Amino acid sequence: xxxxxxxxxxxxxxxxxxxxxxxxxxxxxxxxxxxxxxxxxxxxxxxxxxxxxxxxxxxxxxxxxxxxxxxxxxxxxxxxxxxxxxxxxxxxxxxxxxxxxxxxxxxxxxxxxxxxxxxxxxxxxxxxxxxxxxxxxxxxxxxxxxxxxxxxxxxxxxxxxxxxxxxxxxxxxxxxxxxxxxxxxxxxxxxxxxxxxxxxxxxxxxxxxxxxxxxxxxxxxxxxxxxxxxxxxxxxxxxxxxxxxxxxxxxxxxxxxxxxxxxxxxxxxxxxxxxxxxxxxxxxxxxxxxxxxxxxxxxxxxxxxxxxxxxxxxxxxxxxxxxxxxxxxxxxxxxxxxxxxxxxxxxxxxxxxxxxxxxxxxxxxxxxxxxxxxxxxxxxxxxxxxxxxxxxxxxxxxxxxxxxxxxxxxxxxxxxxxxxxxxxxxxxxxxxxxxxxxxxxxxxxxxxxxxxxxxxxxxxxxxxxxxxxxxxxxxxxxxxxxxxxxxxxxxxxxxxxxxxxxxxxxxxxxxxx
Numbered sequence: 244x245x246x247x248x249x250x251x252x253x254x255x256x257x258x259x260x261x262x263x264x265x266x267x268x269x270x271x272x273x274x275x276x277x278x279x280x281x282x283x284x285x286x287x288x289x290x291x292x293x294x295x296x297x298x299x300x301x302x303x304x305x306x307x308x309x310x311x312x313x314x315x316x317x318x319x320x321x322x323x324x325x326x327x328x329x330x331x332x333x334x335x336x337x338x339x340x341x342x343x344x345x346x347x348x349x350x351x352x353x354x355x356x357x358x359x360x361x362x363x364x365x366x367x368x369x370x371x372x373x374x375x376x377x378x379x380x381x382x383x384x385x386x387x388x389x390x391x392x393x394x395x396x397x398x399x400x401x402x403x404x405x406x407x408x409x410x411x412x413x414x415x416x417x418x419x420x421x422x423x424x425x426x427x428x429x430x431x432x433x434x435x436x437x438x439x440x441x442x443x444x445x446x447x448x449x450x451x452x453x454x455x456x457x458x459x460x461x462x463x464x465x466x467x468x469x470x471x472x473x474x475x476x477x478x479x480x481x482x483x484x485x486x487x488x489x490x491x492x493x494x495x496x497x498x499x500x501x502x503x504x505x506x507x508x509x510x511x512x513x514x515x516x517x518x519x520x521x522x523x524x525x526x527x528x529x530x531x532x533x534x535x536x537x538x539x540x541x542x543x544x545x546x547x548x549x550x551x552x553x554x555x556x557x558x559x560x561x562x563x564x565x566x567x568x569x570x571x572x573x574x575x576x577x578x579x580x581x582x583x584x585x586x587x588x589x590x591x592x593x594x595x596x597x598x599x600x601x602x603x604x605x606x607x608x609x610x611x612x613x614x615x616x617x618x619x620x621x622x623x624x625x626x627x628x629x630x631x632x633x634x635x636x637x638x639x640x641x642x643x644x645x646x647x648x649x650x651x652x653x654x655x656x657x658x659x660x661x662x663x664x665x666x667x668x669x670x671x672x673x674x675x676x677x678x679x680x681x682x683x684x685x686x687x688x689x690x691x692x693x694x695x696x697x698x699x700x701x702x703x704x705x706x707x708x709x710x711x712x713x714x715x716x717x718x719x720x721x722x723x724x725x726x727x728x729x730x731x732x733x734x735x736x737x738x739x740x741x742x743x744x745x746x747x748x749x750x751x752x753x754x755x756x
Contacts, residue, residue: 454651455717465742465754473510549593556591611643637692644712659711670711673697
């Protein structure tokens with residue numbers, strides 16, 4: 244919601260005209276040994292015995308040759324007698340050596356065949372017990388061991404549990420953040436993300452850092468959805484709960500719409516039938532309620548909203564809760580934080596948004612013009628956690644409508660620059676990111692958002708002017724950028740929803756305007 248530091252009168256008049264046309268219609272807010280042959284060797288020894296023929300050397304003695312040959316000759320298969328004839332040679336030992344032929348007893352040595360016992364050596368086959376070694380297959384126990392690795396991998400499926408990320412889709416719930424990141428906080432309920440099964444926490448899943456935004460595809464870039472039904476909306480935010488999309492927006496008593504597909508919208512009665520009674524005691528002249536934020540965490544839905552007057556930073560942020568969006572009613576808890584109500588502040592307590600970090604801590608970001616975007620800590624009930632001074636996380640000469648989501652490893656801070664409702668009607672959507680919810684947030688060029696940084700995400704064209712005050716919702720079907728824009732006559736604030744993707748460097752790319 245825009246509040247200008249000066250020209251309060253003229254801006255108030257312009258905004259009043261704009262809102263009067265949309266009041267009540269506003270609502271919105273991811274790798275055979277022959278060892279046995281030894282026996283044959285033994286048979287071969289017989290030939291060695293035949294070598295006794297050499298003993299036949301005594302044949303040199305000639306006389307002994309007769310007896311000797313019988314000795315050795317018998318062994319040499321009797322072939323030795325031939326050698327006896329050789330005696331004539333007189334002991335030509337060489338011939339006597341002939342017994343070696345007698346040594347043909349080597350054929351007897353053919354016992355080597357008897358050496359076939361080597362087949363007995365097939366005992367080695369018994370050694371095939373090595374096959375028994377198949378127990379090594381038993382070693383496949385290692386496979387059983389795979390049970391360990393494998394199971395853990397299933398345990399790794401816990402990662403799916405990490406699907407809180409899906410819950411992160413909840414971040415879409417974060418879209419809730421559409422009002423502001425708070426919506427994203429709703430996403431934070433990712434812890435509640437279990438409800439994500441209910442789908443509602445899906446919105447809340449924004450607290451998860453897993454990636455809930457699809458990768459950019461140049462061949463199929465993000466586009467803007469074709470919407471139907473009740474589309475009059477200013478400062479929208481959306482949350483997904485039990486397969487129904489709920490949109491909240493600026494209005495007399497907070498505009499409210501529903502959809503079952505994110506494209507066809509049906510108007511519903513305002514959240515409040517009148518301005519909450521506590522407002523009059525803090526700020527006078529309040530005629531409607533601005534820029535709500537919806538989120539789910541801590542077991543309940545949190546609706547934050549702003550009350551103020553145009554051009555003034557005397558403002559307050561209120562808070563209401565309920566356990567279900569389909570039954571019961573909102574319980575209002577009064578203000579969470581005010582600016583310039585009994586204090587002197589150079590910031591503006593409007594445009595709230597809640598984000599829950601990975602530790603489960605809820606934070607509220609808010610602000611418009613003046614000193615820019617601020618951040619405070621909330622307790623488990625959704626009230627302010629302490630009295631510490633708000634932390635400044637982004638500044639620009641014209642900045643407002645913050646919304647933070649946590650996904651894909653970063654906290655993304657979306658804001659709007661320019662004028663929403665008068666003057667140049669140059670409202671546009673910017674983004675920066677940080678690895679910490681408290682910053683520093685920098686843009687794609689590396690400029691700190693405290694120094695005016697912010698990468699342009701969506702700007703107007705000849706058909707749609709002043710697109711801004713966005714929220715992001717992560718759903719099972721993708722991530723979406725939710726915002727409003729004016730027609731070519733700078734009138735009739737209308738709901739716009741575009742697909743959202745991340746480029747190769749992890750920066751959002753949105754359809755639009």
